[in-house]
Amino acid sequence: MHIEKFKLNGTVYLRLAESYTVMENGVSKQKKRSLYHIGPLHRYDDGDPNYLERLRESFRQGAPLIPELKPYVQKTRDTVGS
Numbered sequence: 001m002h003i004e005k006f007k008l009n010g011t012v013y014l015r016l017a018e019s020y021t022v023m024e025n026g027v028s029k030q031k032k033r034s035l036y037h038i039g040p041l042h043r044y045d046d047g048d049p050n051y052l053e054r055l056r057e058s059f060r061q062g063a064p065l066i067p068e069l070k071p072y073v074q075k076t077r078d079t080v081g082s
Helices: 051-061 067-080
Strands: 002-008 011-024 027-040
Touching: 002 051, 027 067
Parallel strands: none
Antiparallel strands: 002 011, 011 027
16 A cells, blocks of 8 residues: 555645556556545645655554554555465
8 A cells, every 4th residue: 555646626635545466368467546535735734844755654654644544554564464
């Protein structure tokens, strides 16, 4: 899972997405799906530099800056050891 940003009507939004692989006609293809729409970046940005990088790193470490992401951190950690 990863946090990505995208732009819609000039506003930058954040979402939690995951990549997965499927076989289509014997060919392996990478696909992506959105798991959770976090919301507009300006709602969470604290004004310090590199907010998105800090958010991604905090998510990887298991203590996301956005509390709504905590349930997804647990799922990520459970599946890593499997």
